[in-house]
Amino acid sequence: MLTLYHHPFSPASRFVRLMLAEHEVKVELVYERVWERRAEFLALNPAATVPVLTENDGPPIVGIFPIMEYVDETRGYSLGEHRLMPNHPEARAEMRRLVDWFAHKTHDEATQYFAHEKIFKLELPAALGGGSPDNQVLRVARANIKHHLHYIGWLAGSRNWLSGERMTFADLIAAAQLSVVDYLGEVPWDEDLNAKYWYARIKSRPSFRALLSDRVQGLPASPIYTDLDF
Amino acid sequence: MLTLYHHPFSPASRFVRLMLAEHEVKVELVYERVWERRAEFLALNPAATVPVLTENDGPPIVGIFPIMEYVDETRGYSLGEHRLMPNHPEARAEMRRLVDWFAHKTHDEATQYFAHEKIFKLELPAALGGGSPDNQVLRVARANIKHHLHYIGWLAGSRNWLSGERMTFADLIAAAQLSVVDYLGEVPWDEDLNAKYWYARIKSRPSFRALLSDRVQGLPASPIYTDLDF
Secondary structure, three states: OEEEEEOOOOHHHHHHHHHHHHOOOOEEEEEOOHHHOOHHHHHHOOOOOOOEEEEOOOOOEEOHHHHHHHHHHHHHHHHHHHOOOOOOHHHHHHHHHHHHHHHHHHHHHHHHHHHHHHHHHHHOOHHHOOOOOOHHHHHHHHHHHHHHHHHHHHHHHHOOEOOEOOOOHHHHHHHHHHHHHHHOOOOOHHHOHHHHHHHHHHHOOHHHHHHHOOOEOOEOOOOOOOOOOO | OEEEEEOOOOHHHHHHHHHHHHOOOOEEEEEOOHHHOOHHHHHHOOOOOOOEEEEOOOOOEEOHHHHHHHHHHHHHHHHHHHOOOOOOHHHHHHHHHHHHHHHHHHHHHHHHHHHHHHHHHHHOOHHHOOOOOOHHHHHHHHHHHHHHHHHHHHHHHHOOEOOEOOOOHHHHHHHHHHHHHHHOOOOOHHHOHHHHHHHHHHHOOHHHHHHHOOOEOOEOOOOOOOOOOO
């Protein structure tokens, strides 16, 4: 049995949920408020970050790169030609570069600002920085998201999927990042139609359904969030 | 032929040099001053970060996770039982967790402060933040490095190598981080003898020699930097 310690609006956690759903693997979800620093959770991951995956009595698998490789190593073969990891080392390298790009660069320059200011600050106690969003931070995020959207659009326009001819982990992490911003209605879709059509394809996948039913308490989803024909 | 775009005092670049040397692979080194934003380099990696590895006419392999997996996929088998990647998916996951820990947490909380304040600021033009080190930043780095050293000591004391019974990529990335700080004489070795003895083992390896001959212009190495019996 797999257990995922996650936050429903952590893009990295969403990435793992998507990859497990693509492999049609059941997983038990534990909603982890990392700022509470639960002792049992710190024992699993002293860095106090999500996602963390465990399988039966095995050791904790911490962070998206270790989890991605583990899921592919233990389940990838079952997907046959739909495997999320390309076959050739060079194609894998390009895919891993993109995963790192979306997980770190897109996240650090855009997604995390939106998520932190508009979602996490609702849950965080005031002593830990909870409160109203900082509009200056949001302005930076709104400028930056455009560049990241165009990069996705450029990739989607020059290849079939972001890292090549078939869907890979790179598509899932990019979609996971955008999905959090899309909940807030902050993705400027009309700025890049290639990106929009690529996202519509991913969003229609059965693996995406669970994400579309997540809700932030006290903050309704943007009207287009669940619309497959946005 | 492999080409590595690197900086001699970027811990991530050092990690790649160590892994290539462990595989006894020849590599051409290109000293990349990323802040100059060379057009040819940006074409390889729009994120403008090192390390970037290329092989013959293949696509750029960007960042330590893609490079580590690529080197293992294309050369790991040749190392036999000394392969730097463990065999079992669970052991790989633990190794990758540690690589991520040292590459991000140890780097962000300690190594990068030392490297930036004491080394990179010597090379950077004033307009990009070059100049004298900020002592307040160094104080934070000196407090933080102790925790990271103790974590290494704890791992080295409870296992043979950091991620288990044999040396892996995790040892190389941890050593790459410490080596930059050690050049500056800023590793408080006496605080943790387990960490010190572990580092002495790594430092004595032939793969480490090239790092020990690197010098920063205008900043001599700490006397213990090249001493194998420090």
